[in-house]
Amino acid sequence: MSHERCAVIGIGQTKYSAKRGDVSMPGLLREAAQKALADAGLGWKDIDAVVIGKAPDMFEGVVQPELFLAGALGAVGKPMMRVHTAGSVGGSTAIVASHLVSSGVHKRVLTVAYEKQSESNAMWALSQRFPFQPPVAAGAGGYFAPIIRAYMRRTDAPDHIGMKVVVKDRTNALKNPLAHIHDPEISIEKVRATPMLWDPIRYGETCPSSDGACAMIFSSDGSEVANPAWVLSTAMRSEPMLFPGRDEVSPRAGRDCATSAYKDAGITPADIDCAEIYVPFSWYEPMWLENLHLFENGWRAVDEGKTELDGELPINMSGGVLSSNPIGASGMIRFAEAARQVRGTAEAHQVDGAKIAMGHAYGGGSQFFSMWIVGKERP
Amino acid sequence: MTTVELVSPFVLEYAYKRSTGPVIGRFLTALRAGRIEGVRTATGRVLCPPVEYDPETGEDIVDFVEVGPEGTVTTWTWVAEPEPGQPLSEPFAYALVKLDGADTAMLHALKCGKDALVTGMRVRAVFAAERSGMITDLAYFQPADLPAPELVPVPAEHPVTRFKAPVHAEYTVAAGATTAEFLRGILRKELNGRRCPSCDKIYIPPRGSCPLCGVRTSEVVPLAQKGTVTTFSIIRIPFEGQVLEPPYAAAHVLLDGADVPLLHIVGDCDVDDVRMGMRVEAVWVEDLQPTLASVRYFRPIDEPDATYESFKEHV
Numbered sequence: 001m002s003h004e005r006c007a008v009i010g011i012g013q014t015k016y017s018a019k020r021g022d023v024s025m026p027g028l029l030r031e032a033a034q035k036a037l038a039d040a041g042l043g044w045k046d047i048d049a050v051v052i053g054k055a056p057d058m059f060e061g062v063v064q065p066e067l068f069l070a071g072a073l074g075a076v077g078k079p080m081m082r083v084h085t086a087g088s089v090g091g092s093t094a095i096v097a098s099h100l101v102s103s104g105v106h107k108r109v110l111t112v113a114y115e116k117q118s119e120s121n122a123m124w125a126l127s128q129r130f131p132f133q134p135p136v137a138a139g140a141g142g143y144f145a146p147i148i149r150a151y152m153r154r155t156d157a158p159d160h161i162g163m164k165v166v167v168k169d170r171t172n173a174l175k176n177p178l179a180h181i182h183d184p185e186i187s188i189e190k191v192r193a194t195p196m197l198w199d200p201i202r203y204g205e206t207c208p209s210s211d212g213a214c215a216m217i218f219s220s221d222g223s224e225v226a227n228p229a230w231v232l233s234t235a236m237r238s239e240p241m242l243f244p245g246r247d248e249v250s251p252r253a254g255r256d257c258a259t260s261a262y263k264d265a266g267i268t269p270a271d272i273d274c275a276e277i278y279v280p281f282s283w284y285e286p287m288w289l290e291n292l293h294l295f296e297n298g299w300r301a302v303d304e305g306k307t308e309l310d311g312e313l314p315i316n317m318s319g320g321v322l323s324s325n326p327i328g329a330s331g332m333i334r335f336a337e338a339a340r341q342v343r344g345t346a347e348a349h350q351v352d353g354a355k356i357a358m359g360h361a362y363g364g365g366s367q368f369f370s371m372w373i374v375g376k377e378r379p
Numbered sequence: 380m381t382t383v384e385l386v387s388p389f390v391l392e393y394a395y396k397r398s399t400g401p402v403i404g405r406f407l408t409a410l411r412a413g414r415i416e417g418v419r420t421a422t423g424r425v426l427c428p429p430v431e432y433d434p435e436t437g438e439d440i441v442d443f444v445e446v447g448p449e450g451t452v453t454t455w456t457w458v459a460e461p462e463p464g465q466p467l468s469e470p471f472a473y474a475l476v477k478l479d480g481a482d483t484a485m486l487h488a489l490k491c492g493k494d495a496l497v498t499g500m501r502v503r504a505v506f507a508a509e510r511s512g513m514i515t516d517l518a519y520f521q522p523a524d525l526p527a528p529e530l531v532p533v534p535a536e537h538p539v540t541r542f543k544a545p546v547h548a549e550y551t552v553a554a555g556a557t558t559a560e561f562l563r564g565i566l567r568k569e570l571n572g573r574r575c576p577s578c579d580k581i582y583i584p585p586r587g588s589c590p591l592c593g594v595r596t597s598e599v600v601p602l603a604q605k606g607t608v609t610t611f612s613i614i615r616i617p618f619e620g621q622v623l624e625p626p627y628a629a630a631h632v633l634l635d636g637a638d639v640p641l642l643h644i645v646g647d648c649d650v651d652d653v654r655m656g657m658r659v660e661a662v663w664v665e666d667l668q669p670t671l672a673s674v675r676y677f678r679p680i681d682e683p684d685a686t687y688e689s690f691k692e693h694v
Contacts, residue, residue, distance in 0.1 A: 023398060024397070024400030024403060027401075044437040058393075073437075116398070119395050119398065124393060127618055127620055129620065130389065131670070132554055132669065132671060132672075134670075134671050135621075135623055136643060138629060139618060142614055142629055145612030146630070146694075149655070150655075153655060154694070197616040199613035242590075242639055244638035
C-alpha cells in the first residue's frame with residue numbers, strides 16, 4: 001500500500017521500572033525521544049512531525065497529553081497528534097507515524113508511547129462498576145482469565161505451559177538491561193508457588209506495572225544510519241467485543257491482521273526469524289502463536305522450546321510484556337524490539353542473523369490488533 | 380419508541396499521584412518556602428510559571444530566577460459567584476499576573492473589590508499560612524498597596540517531588556431505549572433478549588442493533604432464567620472499589636436460547652465447584668431495581684452438566 005519507503009533509523013527506550021519518581025510525565029517521554037534522536041544522530045529540528053500514544057485516559061487521569069507534550073518533544077510549531085486504541089496503542093501509534101512517512105507527507109517523524117503506572121491504578125480503571133451492571137469487572141485479568149480457561153479446555157493444554165512461558169520470558173529479560181523484572185531465580189516452581197489472582201492466572205504469570213516510554217524515528221530514505229530497519233508491511237484490524245459466534249480465544253481480527261501483514265510484506269510465517277508479541281498473561285503466548293498462524297499448536301511449540309531465544313522461532317527476546325509493562329508503550333516496545341533485531345542492535349538478546357522480524361500488539365477485549373513486519377534489507 | 384428515560388448517577392473518582400520532575404519540583408519547593416521562582420531560557424526570557432523545556436529551542440532549562448512577589452495584572456475576568464473548590468469563596472477575579480522580573484504572566488486568583496480591578500494594576504502575592512508544595516501555597520494576589528499578611532514560616536523539609544491530583548467527575552448515565560426496556564423487564568423478574576431479524580441471533584443483554592448485520596433488532600424474546608456456565612474465572616485478588624468479597628466466581632453464563640453469554644457471578648456454591656458446563660439459574664434480590672445486579676447471582680441447579688460439544692461454539 002505504501003508509496004514511499006519507511007525506515008526505522010532511531011530507537012530509544014527508558015529503563016523500565018515500578019516507579020520513575022525523578023521525572024515528570026513529559027520528562028519520561030523526552031528521555032526516550034532524546035535516546036532515539038541520539039541513536040539516529042539527529043536533533044529536534046530534524047523532525048517534521050510527532051505522533052504520540054498512551055493508555056486509555058483513566059489509567060493515568062490525563063486526557064490531553066498533547067497539551068503539555070509539544071514542548072517536551074520539540075514539537076512546537078510542528079504537527080502533533082495522538083492515537084488511541086487501548087492496549088494496542090503503542091503498535092498503532094507507530095503504524096500511524098510510519099504512514100506519515102510512507103505516504104510521502106513527511107520526511108522524518110518521531111513517535112513516542114508511554115505510561116507512568118506509578119501515578120495511577122490501571123486495575124481501578126478497569127474495574128469500574130458502571131450503572132445497570134452486576135459487579136463482575138475485575139481488571140484485565142478478570143476479563144482474560146475465562147478466555148485462557150477456554151483455550152486450555154479447547155486444546156487440552158497442560159497446566160505448566162503458562163509457567164514455562166514466564167520462565168522463558170524472564171530468562172530472556174536477564175539479557176535485557178532495560179527490562180523491569182530481573183529475577184535470576186525464576187523457575188517453574190517459583191511461579192507455581194505464587195498465588196492465584198484470577199484463577200487460572202497466577203500472580204507469577206501476569207505482567208508487572210511499569211513506568212516507561214519508547215520512541216522511534218522514521219525516515220523516508222534511511223540514509224541517516226548504516227543499519228536502518230525497513231518497514232515491510234503494517235496491518236491493523238478491529239472487531240466488536242461481543243457478538244454471536246465470536247471466537248474470543250482466537251479472534252478473527254487477529255487472524256486477518258496477521259494474514260494481511262504477511263501478504264503485504266510478501267512473506268510467509270516461515271520467513272520470520274523472530275517476533276515480539278503482546279503477552280500480558282503467560283497463556284497469551286501459545287494463544288497468539290496460533291492466532292498469528294505461527295504454529296498450528298501453540299502450547300506444543302512452547303513445550304518443545306521452539307520459542308526460546310535459541311529456538312526455531314524466538315518469541316519475546318526482550319523479556320516481553322511479562323517483564324516490562326508500561327501499558328501505553330508496551331505495543332511500541334514490541335515494534336521497536338523487532339526493529340532492533342533486524343538492525344542487529346539487540347545486544348545480549350540479539351537473535352543471530354535476524355533478517356525479518358515481526359512486532360505485534362493487541363488491546364481492549366482482544367478487539368484491536370496492530371502488527372508490522374520489518375526487514376534488514378531494503379524492499 | 381417512546382419510553383421514560385432511565386438514568387443513573389455515576390461518579391468517577393481517583394487521586395492520581397504526579398511526579399513533578401526537577402523544574403516544577405523546584406518551583407513548588409520555593410512556593411512552600413514563600414518564594415516565587417521562574418526559569419530563564421536560552422534567549423534570556425524569564426518564564427513564570429516555569430516550564431521544563433525551552434519552548435523556543437526545545438532544550439533543557441537549568442537557570443532559575445526569583446521573581447515577584449509584586450507584579451502587574453495584564454488581563455482578568457470577574458467571578459461573581461464562586462463555585463465550590465475555587466480559590467476564594469467571596470467574589471474574586473481570575474487574573475494573569477506578570478510578576479516583576481518575569482516576561483510571562485501567571486494565572487491566579489486576585490482578591491479585590493470589583494471597582495478596584497483594572498488592567499495594569501499592581502498586585503502582590505499572598506501565601507497560605509499552611510503550605511505543602513502545591514500551587515495553592517500561593518493563596519491569591521491582592522492589591523499591592525494593601526498591607527500583606529506576614530509570611531508564616533513552614534519547616535524546610537525535603538524537596539517537593541510529588542503531589543496528589545484528585546479527579547472527581549459526576550456523570551448521569553442514560554440507559555438508552557433498548558437497555559431501559561430490558562431493565563424494566565428485570566423489575567418483573569424477566570430476562571428479555573432481542574433478536575436480529577437478519578441473522579436470527581438473540582442478544583442478552585439486548586442490543587438495539589446487531590453488530591454482525593448492522594440492522595435494528597426487532598423482536599423481544601423472553602429467555603429462560605436457566606443457563607450454562609461456558610467459562611469462568613475465580614476472582615481471588617482484592618482491589619480498590621471491589622464490591623464482592625473474594626474469592627468469587629465471575630462467569631460467562633449462556634442462557635438457554637441466547638446466542639451470546641451474559642457476564643455474571645456464580646454463587647451459592649463453593650467456588651472450587653464451579654466448572655465449565657455447569658447448569659445454573661438466576662437468583663433474584665428481594666428489592667428489585669432496574670439493574671442487572673438485581674440478579675444476585677446464578678446458582679447451580681440439579682441438572683447434569685452440559686456437554687462441551689453443546690456450548691463450545693460459545694467459548
